[in-house]
Amino acid sequence: MNWNKLTEAGQIQEIKALSAEKPVLIFKHSTRCSISSMSLDRLTRKWTDIDNEKLTPYFLDLIARRDLSDLVAREFGVPHESPQVLLIKNGEAIYDNSHFGISYADLMGKI
Known part of the structure; x- marks a missing residue:
């Protein structure tokens, strides 16, 4: 999985713009949470190279950047x-889920 790291507030506007052409996935990960690690693992195990052509994945370490996680929630x-996935299309969140609700099949069914 080719993660783009979400580390700066200005990237949110870039994500909105990108999502007009291809959906964007944001994965908000807590490095202190075993459920977050399991959810991330379940997602990445099923990910294929072809999926990178269908959507652009972003990874947000919310322990390091809680302020940015809060901004994502507001925007x-x-x-x-936490953990949480958001699927952004045309600048808007069209899907979100968290914890064990994070599902590769559900995500791919929304794009």
């Missing part, structure tokens, strides 16, 4: 959770 109108 896309989705309450903060």
Whole structure:
């Protein structure tokens, strides 16, 4: 999986612009949470190279950048959770889920 790291507030506008051409996935990960690690593993095990052509994945370490995680929540109108995935299309969150609700099949079914 070719993660783009979400580390700066200005990237949110870039993500909105990118999502007009191809959906963007944001994975908010807590490095202190075993459920977050399991959810990330379940997602990445099923990921294929072809999936990189279908959507652009971003990874947000919310322990290091909680401020940015809060900004993502405000910008896309989705309450903060951890772990959490958001699927952005045309500048808006069209899908979000958290914890064991994070599903490769569900994500791919939304694009």
